[in-house]
Amino acid sequence: xxxxxxxxxxxxxxxxxxxxxxxxxxxxEDASPQLREVASALAPLTGRARVIxxxxxxxxxxxxxxxxxxxxxxxxxxxxGVLAVDPSSPxxxxxxxxxxxxxxxxxxDPGVFIRSMATRGHLGGLSWATPQALRVLDxxxxxxxxxxxxxxxxxxxxVISLADTTLVLLAPGxxxxxxxxxxxxxxxxxxxxxxxxxxxxxxxxxxxxKYMISLGRVDRAGPRWRIxxxxxxxxxxxxxxxxxxxxxxxxxxxxEHGELAARRLNRASVEVEAIAVEQLRERFGDLxxxxxxxxxxxxxxxxxxxPYAAADSLVEGLRAEPSRAEPSRTGPSRAExxxxxxxxxx
Amino acid sequence: xxxxxxxxxxxxxxxxxxxxxxxxxxxxEDASPQLREVASALAPLTGRARVIxxxxxxxxxxxxxxxxxxxxxxxxxxxxGVLAVDPSSPxxxxxxxxxxxxxxxxxxDPGVFIRSMATRGHLGGLSWATPQALRVLDxxxxxxxxxxxxxxxxxxxxVISLADTTLVLLAPGxxxxxxxxxxxxxxxxxxxxxxxxxxxxxxxxxxxxKYMISLGRVDRAGPRWRIxxxxxxxxxxxxxxxxxxxxxxxxxxxxEHGELAARRLNRASVEVEAIAVEQLRERFGDLxxxxxxxxxxxxxxxxxxxPYAAADSLVEGLRAEPSRAEPSRTGPSRAExxxxxxxxxx
Numbered sequence: 001x002x003x004x005x006x007x008x009x010x011x012x013x014x015x016x017x018x019x020x021x022x023x024x025x026x027x028x029e030d031a032s033p034q035l036r037e038v039a040s041a042l043a044p045l046t047g048r049a050r051v052i053x054x055x056x057x058x059x060x061x062x063x064x065x066x067x068x069x070x071x072x073x074x075x076x077x078x079x080x081g082v083l084a085v086d087p088s089s090p091x092x093x094x095x096x097x098x099x100x101x102x103x104x105x106x107x108x109d110p111g112v113f114i115r116s117m118a119t120r121g122h123l124g125g126l127s128w129a130t131p132q133a134l135r136v137l138d139x140x141x142x143x144x145x146x147x148x149x150x151x152x153x154x155x156x157x158x159v160i161s162l163a164d165t166t167l168v169l170l171a172p173g174x175x176x177x178x179x180x181x182x183x184x185x186x187x188x189x190x191x192x193x194x195x196x197x198x199x200x201x202x203x204x205x206x207x208x209x210k211y212m213i214s215l216g217r218v219d220r221a222g223p224r225w226r227i228x229x230x231x232x233x234x235x236x237x238x239x240x241x242x243x244x245x246x247x248x249x250x251x252x253x254x255x256e257h258g259e260l261a262a263r264r265l266n267r268a269s270v271e272v273e274a275i276a277v278e279q280l281r282e283r284f285g286d287l288x289x290x291x292x293x294x295x296x297x298x299x300x301x302x303x304x305x306x307p308y309a310a311a312d313s314l315v316e317g318l319r320a321e322p323s324r325a326e327p328s329r330t331g332p333s334r335a336e337x338x339x340x341x342x343x344x345x346x
Numbered sequence: 347x348x349x350x351x352x353x354x355x356x357x358x359x360x361x362x363x364x365x366x367x368x369x370x371x372x373x374x375e376d377a378s379p380q381l382r383e384v385a386s387a388l389a390p391l392t393g394r395a396r397v398i399x400x401x402x403x404x405x406x407x408x409x410x411x412x413x414x415x416x417x418x419x420x421x422x423x424x425x426x427g428v429l430a431v432d433p434s435s436p437x438x439x440x441x442x443x444x445x446x447x448x449x450x451x452x453x454x455d456p457g458v459f460i461r462s463m464a465t466r467g468h469l470g471g472l473s474w475a476t477p478q479a480l481r482v483l484d485x486x487x488x489x490x491x492x493x494x495x496x497x498x499x500x501x502x503x504x505v506i507s508l509a510d511t512t513l514v515l516l517a518p519g520x521x522x523x524x525x526x527x528x529x530x531x532x533x534x535x536x537x538x539x540x541x542x543x544x545x546x547x548x549x550x551x552x553x554x555x556k557y558m559i560s561l562g563r564v565d566r567a568g569p570r571w572r573i574x575x576x577x578x579x580x581x582x583x584x585x586x587x588x589x590x591x592x593x594x595x596x597x598x599x600x601x602e603h604g605e606l607a608a609r610r611l612n613r614a615s616v617e618v619e620a621i622a623v624e625q626l627r628e629r630f631g632d633l634x635x636x637x638x639x640x641x642x643x644x645x646x647x648x649x650x651x652x653p654y655a656a657a658d659s660l661v662e663g664l665r666a667e668p669s670r671a672e673p674s675r676t677g678p679s680r681a682e683x684x685x686x687x688x689x690x691x692x
Contacts, residue, residue: 039652046649269643273630275657280626297615303392306385311621319665
């Protein structure tokens with residue numbers, strides 16, 4: 001029988017009981033009646049964990065690198081949480097057998113907690129759920145939380161950029177590496193790691209990155225962090241210490257320049273906004289017995305109303321609605337879907 | 347000097363003048379003062395274009411396949427619009443020289459309009475901007491609009507699922523192909539194309555897909571579309587006619603079963619909601635001279651308030667705010683950013 005007493009769950013989570021941690025995350029994810037009690041209990045305990053984002057295309061050695069970082073942090077006696085929002089990650093259950101075997105050692109380590117985040121099924125799910133799971137791990141006393149995601153896709157970049165420090169992994173022979181960098185990854189990277197550095201072309205990737213860094217950051221105002229480029233061979237554990245050193249140096253830099261507080265304030269802001277947006281989205285769905293949006297959409301489809309005028313009407317409907325004492329659900333609306341079978345009837 | 351008279355622009359766009367089409371899209375994207383006039387003028391002219399989504403991982407031959415489809419539709423005398431939301435697409439400017447050369451033929455064809463959609467920089471940008479650009483192309487009389495995107499990332503899947511018909515491209519030897527399918531692509535596919543069908547392993551990919559289709563759709567309620575799996579060698583133009591036939595068959599099926607209207611109603615609903623959410627998000631930023639969200643975020647960061655309580659406060663602030671006669675901006679909030687340099691000062 002699962003424990004539902006929030007205070008007791010929180011005590012157990014702080015003692016390192018993985019089932020209590022998992023249960024707290026589920027209470028939030030499932031938008032249980034205790035969600036607000038959990039959120040309120042977590043608040044005063046948060047703000048201690050170092051949050052590291054790790055991103056890279058499939059094939060760059062992301063899982064091996066993550067595993068190496070977990071091992072290194074564990075050697076320092078740190079408790080490590082991993083939030084995997086990558087469909088190809090071994091953590092989130094989408095990977096090859098070899099990857100799973102690599103992670104086996106951590107699965108039985110009570111100092112490591114691994115959670116895969118569902119990225120599909122509802123808009124806003126990722127940006128809403130990941131910070132909440134992070135809050136649980138933070139409050140439960142994990143020293144480091146790694147958020148791992150594949151480096152393609154706007155939501156993923158948004159989530160990864162919520163970290164204190166973002167590590168971007170590349171490898172030689174991945175044609176899309178530099179393309180991905182151009183597409184937005186460069187802007188969120190605090191540390192570059194070029195994995196598979198024993199392969200042909202690794203030096204070129206390092207040079208390209210250094211050149212791009214030199215171009216991109218020239219005009220940046222304020223205190224400047226010089227993004228390091230660290231070569232590794234993660235499969236042999238080479239370079240992991242240098243990556244840890246680069247992460248530590250960035251953390252020190254953030255602290256010294258007041259940037260850690262600025263990033264965390266921004267994270268809190270994004271988090272509050274994401275919850276508020278989901279609450280409003282849910283209310284849109286509920287307006288006039290759930291018919292308001294469907295009627296407006298029908299007028300837009302038939303061309304009698306433009307979508308901006310329809311949106312105005314929806315927003316005004318929301319403002320005119322009496323305030324609700326207690327929202328019925330507070331997570332992302334599960335009703336939202338792009339599947340035609342769930343579309344409003346025409 | 348750019349023309350700013352909306353009626354004149356729309357006339358020229360309908361005559362096939364690409365600069366008029368581009369200008370109309372820009373007027374919306376840039377949230378110009380004429381945005382609402384444009385939206386209103388477009389509304390009665392929309393609903394005619396066939397919207398085809400095309401997605402697949404980098405390396406499956408997405409650009410070659412898109413180019414082949416454009417050629418085939420042009421041969422039928424159809425005007426074709428392409429919205430490229432893929433950072434690795436030749437359309438959006440991120441691709442290799444060979445890809446660019448392949449697309450060259452269409453660049454000078456007045457019956458083809460190509461637009462790359464910015465996917466970075468603001469949350470909600472993709473889901474907001476793509477349907478608007480689609481409306482412009484629809485109203486301008488394009489018979490077919492192809493929305494091309496890379497098949498990873500939640501936003502991209504959300505956007506592609508707004509199409510009438512979604513084509514998912516796979517290729518043998520791409521380890522992540524089936525992984526991507528598992529992660530959410532399977533649910534949005536109406537037609538599967540296995541490109542590079544002359545290579546080893548293509549038959550296995552076809553078999554795997556057919557098996558997954560047989561498993562996944564067994565319990566689906568309502569009229570059933572049997573997803574076809576079409577092998578192609580896009581580089582030699584082999585199989586393009588079969589792809590067109592599959593797309594046509596799906597379009598007929600949609601029409602016959604009332605699913606076309608259901609999908610378009612859903613698209614309109616998502617579109618209206620996305621605009622409304624962006625309007626509200628902008629208002630969050632403006633509340634109490636822009637300080638409301640920053641103050642709440644500060645309390646969340648320091649642990650004196652939980653994010654749900656903060657979101658409640660934000661939503662109530664919005665409801666208490668006097669109604670605005672004319673929103674100052676209606677596009678996504680440009681102020682929003684995860685970059686620490688733009689974070690609210692701590």
